[in-house]
Amino acid sequence: MTTATRPATRAAGRTAPQRSELPALARRALAQRSDAPAGDACWTALASAARELLAERWAATQRADTRRGRTRRVHYLSMEFLMGRALGNALQALDLQDAAQAALPEGAPPLGEVLEHEPDAALGNGGLGRLAACFLDSFATLGLPSFGYGLRYRHGMFAQAIQDGRQIERPDTWLEAGSPWELPRPELRYTVGFGGHVRFEGGQHRWEPAETVAAQAIDFIVPGHGTERVSTLRQWQAEAAQPIDLTAFSRGDHAQAGQQRLAAERLNWVLYPDDSTPAGRELRLRQEFLLVSASLQDLLARHLREGGDIHQVGRANVVHLNDTHPALAPLELMRLLLDEHGLDWDAAWQATHQATSYTNHTLMPEALETWPLDLVERLLPRHLAIAYEINHRFLDEVRARFPGDEARVARMSLFDEGQSHHGGERRLRMAALAVVASHKVNGVSALHSQLMVDTLFADYAQLWPERFLNVTNGVTPRRWLVQANPGLAGLLDKHIGAEWRQDLSALGALRAKAGGKRIGAEFLRVKRAAKARLAAHIREELGLVVREDALFDVQVKRIHEYKRQLLNLLQVIARYQAIVADPGADWVPRVVVFAGKAASAYRAAKGVIALIHDVARVVNTDPRVGDRLKLVFLPNYSVSLAELIIPAADLSEQISTAGTEASGTGNMKFALNGALTVGTWDGADIEMAEAMGVDEMFVFGLRADEAARIKALGYDPRLYIEGSRVLQQVIDAIAHGSFAHGDPQRHRELLQPLLQHDPYLLMADFDSYLQAQARVDALWRDPAAWAASALRNIAGMGGFSSDRTIGDYLREVWAPPAR
Numbered sequence: 001m002t003t004a005t006r007p008a009t010r011a012a013g014r015t016a017p018q019r020s021e022l023p024a025l026a027r028r029a030l031a032q033r034s035d036a037p038a039g040d041a042c043w044t045a046l047a048s049a050a051r052e053l054l055a056e057r058w059a060a061t062q063r064a065d066t067r068r069g070r071t072r073r074v075h076y077l078s079m080e081f082l083m084g085r086a087l088g089n090a091l092q093a094l095d096l097q098d099a100a101q102a103a104l105p106e107g108a109p110p111l112g113e114v115l116e117h118e119p120d121a122a123l124g125n126g127g128l129g130r131l132a133a134c135f136l137d138s139f140a141t142l143g144l145p146s147f148g149y150g151l152r153y154r155h156g157m158f159a160q161a162i163q164d165g166r167q168i169e170r171p172d173t174w175l176e177a178g179s180p181w182e183l184p185r186p187e188l189r190y191t192v193g194f195g196g197h198v199r200f201e202g203g204q205h206r207w208e209p210a211e212t213v214a215a216q217a218i219d220f221i222v223p224g225h226g227t228e229r230v231s232t233l234r235q236w237q238a239e240a241a242q243p244i245d246l247t248a249f250s251r252g253d254h255a256q257a258g259q260q261r262l263a264a265e266r267l268n269w270v271l272y273p274d275d276s277t278p279a280g281r282e283l284r285l286r287q288e289f290l291l292v293s294a295s296l297q298d299l300l301a302r303h304l305r306e307g308g309d310i311h312q313v314g315r316a317n318v319v320h321l322n323d324t325h326p327a328l329a330p331l332e333l334m335r336l337l338l339d340e341h342g343l344d345w346d347a348a349w350q351a352t353h354q355a356t357s358y359t360n361h362t363l364m365p366e367a368l369e370t371w372p373l374d375l376v377e378r379l380l381p382r383h384l385a386i387a388y389e390i391n392h393r394f395l396d397e398v399r400a401r402f403p404g405d406e407a408r409v410a411r412m413s414l415f416d417e418g419q420s421h422h423g424g425e426r427r428l429r430m431a432a433l434a435v436v437a438s439h440k441v442n443g444v445s446a447l448h449s450q451l452m453v454d455t456l457f458a459d460y461a462q463l464w465p466e467r468f469l470n471v472t473n474g475v476t477p478r479r480w481l482v483q484a485n486p487g488l489a490g491l492l493d494k495h496i497g498a499e500w501r502q503d504l505s506a507l508g509a510l511r512a513k514a515g516g517k518r519i520g521a522e523f524l525r526v527k528r529a530a531k532a533r534l535a536a537h538i539r540e541e542l543g544l545v546v547r548e549d550a551l552f553d554v555q556v557k558r559i560h561e562y563k564r565q566l567l568n569l570l571q572v573i574a575r576y577q578a579i580v581a582d583p584g585a586d587w588v589p590r591v592v593v594f595a596g597k598a599a600s601a602y603r604a605a606k607g608v609i610a611l612i613h614d615v616a617r618v619v620n621t622d623p624r625v626g627d628r629l630k631l632v633f634l635p636n637y638s639v640s641l642a643e644l645i646i647p648a649a650d651l652s653e654q655i656s657t658a659g660t661e662a663s664g665t666g667n668m669k670f671a672l673n674g675a676l677t678v679g680t681w682d683g684a685d686i687e688m689a690e691a692m693g694v695d696e697m698f699v700f701g702l703r704a705d706e707a708a709r710i711k712a713l714g715y716d717p718r719l720y721i722e723g724s725r726v727l728q729q730v731i732d733a734i735a736h737g738s739f740a741h742g743d744p745q746r747h748r749e750l751l752q753p754l755l756q757h758d759p760y761l762l763m764a765d766f767d768s769y770l771q772a773q774a775r776v777d778a779l780w781r782d783p784a785a786w787a788a789s790a791l792r793n794i795a796g797m798g799g800f801s802s803d804r805t806i807g808d809y810l811r812e813v814w815a816p817p818a819r
């Protein structure tokens with residue numbers, strides 16, 4: 001594609017293209033091609049036309065924001081943005097779907113098919129990255145002066161293939177043909193350093209890096225809906241400061257001559273494909289610093305260019321940290337203010353503290369990011385010195401408040417002195433740094449935020465109770481309802497009017513109508529059509545025919561032990577055994593759908609994928625079972641696959657061990673699309689249940705406090721197995737190799753930990769889960785009652801828009817500091 005290199009704004013004198021010009025723009029692009037209008041040519045034509053229209057709006061948005069007055073600008077720093085496809089969203093934002101369809105020439109595929117030619121921009125792993133993408137949509141739609149800041153990974157989240165029932169990872173190549181949504185910004189280029197040493201001269205510290213790269217801005221445009229605003233995801237690309245080392249080249253040392261370029265390119269090479277354990281590698285730390293340094297230099301340059309006073313930089317700007325991955329930001333901002341702009345410590349710290357806020361996404365100790373001090377010292381010597389100084393001042397404050405409590409001081413320090421883990425190595429704790437530097441720290445659901453101040457950050461919360469708060473996550477209804485499920489969106493318009501499209505809380509009006517006969521029947525028809533589309537995909541992808549009138553029971557998300565896909569699978573095996581024992585009983589036919597990626601080094605997660613495939617082979621070919629039960633694993637879970645699967649779900653599986661899922665956002669997408677939820681009392685499920693009515697959700701299992709207590713008392717999973725004949729049979733079948741051609745070894749590695757420690761309490765929750773599933777079956781037998789409950793679920797989802805989330809951030813986290 002050539003569009004990516006075209007200048008963003010048109011030459012002076014030409015007028016901006018109008019919306020009505022899209023068909024002409026698209027036809028012009030198509031006419032330049034000599035081949036037949038195949039899907040990809042149509043896609044390219046429509047995308048370049050949409051790009052032209054959006055680039056104009058984007059430029060107008062930028063101009064408007066420089067005149068924003070005293071409104072703070074939000075800078076949302078995230079190592080991940082899981083954007084998915086953009087053209088369908090762009091056409092919706094421009095309100096040009098019909099025009100786009102009309103612009104397609106005779107013989108071209110329908111618009112829906114054309115849109116599928118776009119590769120997903122998968123610059124994220126899962127929930128955290130998708131949250132950031134939903135926020136960008138809300139930033140644009142709400143008209144918030146803002147920038148998303150990220151890295152332009154050449155290879156995003158790996159593509160998952162399945163071979164012989166095992167996950168194979170293939171590199172993602174989303175950029176191979178360029179991206180029409182990018183606007184290169186050659187004038188926005190900053191120098192980012194690594195290594196070297198610090199000089200102290202004339203009362204000033206100056207960092208002299210050993211290596212430098214140029215950080216080049218490439219803007220990814222994000223259209224708003226119901227507005228002409230187009231937001232910016234500014235992505236950094238590292239380039240060699242010098243493209244070629246000519247001295248080395250003249251010497252004939254060609255490898256050396258290209259060295260710098262390779263070193264720079266490596267920084268944007270690939271997204272670290274793990275959603276739950278920190279990468280811990282030098283390249284990752286370099287990536288994090290690239291993001292932070294380039295973004296803050298850009299912020300400061302803009303602040304000064306717009307006439308801002310450097311002392312006011314924290315008052316006029318928000319620097320938000322999406323998890324600790326960008327938590328070097330306060331150190332880099334301090335360095336820039338102290339060393340480059342000559343502020344004294346107190347002024348620099350005040351500005352940094354005013355600007356910085358942080359969202360925590362996990363309480364699991366193994367997921368907390370720390371870096372060895374020798375690595376930090378080698379790459380970022382000045383930043384380490386600043387961290388020492390921050391810590392020194394901070395610990396003085398702790399000692400003044402809690403005199404004599406040195407144990408507390410050690411727990412709260414930014415530095416882990418290495419007594420306990422990591423082989424005695426001293427490390428920098430990124431979460432502690434983020435908490436100390438931020439004026440606000442939030443969790444992402446009510447339960448998570450409570451546990452955050454009770455456990456992980458208890459010491460800090462005692463020192464600064466007012467610093468901590470909750471901001472429950474949300475999802476954008478544009479992508480996850482209007483775009484993914486136009487049938488349901490139309491139904492809502494018809495029965496409650498279109499106001500929900502601007503203000504999702506208007507969905508509440510559905511509650512009073514949910515029991516209606518006609519609306520129930522219409523809902524079931526819409527659902528059935530979505531299921532037919534998914535069934536066709538399953539047939540194409542796997543060659544498997546499923547009943548479209550079966551209950552579609554869906555668990556799609558990253559594969560992780562705490563999310564307990566294995567618990568779901570045990571339930572499927574129990575159901576299979578029960579069907580085989582009594583095929584004549586009145587079974588509710590179910591299609592159980594899994595999708596999700598396992599981190600490549602995560603053996604237990606890969607074991608789950610393998611077991612799902614082994615069980616599926618047996619279940620799906622057993623003539624005694626027939627179409628009463630089908631088990632499906634759809635490869636390569638992604639945003640675009642989620643858009644196909646979620647509208648088709650009858651039942652949403654949200655079954656994490658209570659206290660482990662910070663919020664979840666998949667849960668929200670499902671409920672918004674009229675799936676009922678079988679779930680634990682965890683994350684945002686709790687708030688969803690409370691909003692829709694607790695009886696509208698199939699809740700089961702131990703609560704978070706009970707789970708903690710049972711573990712403290714010495715949990716023994718074997719007691720639960722001995723106490724449940726059903727569970728015993730399920731475990732025996734796996735242990736005896738019933739799904740592995742009789743090979744008892746094949747799933748041993750997966751099974752043994754369950755029998756011994758079972759850290760995620762699958763055995764303890766199994767019976768309760770089975771009972772919840774029986775309640776699901778019972779309700780399913782009454783389609784009108786099922787539809788009414790699904791509609792009440794939707795009615796309760798008004799509070800789970802990312803617009804509401806961003807409104808909360810604006811009021812409670814990003815509000816200007818008091819004078």
Ligand SMILES: *Cc1c(COP(=O)(O)O)cnc(C)c1O
Nearest residue numbers: 126127557638639642664665666
């Ligand atoms: C929403 C979403 C997620 C997060 O799902 P959870 O169930 O909250 O873990 C992950 N991946 C994709 C592609 C998503 O769209």
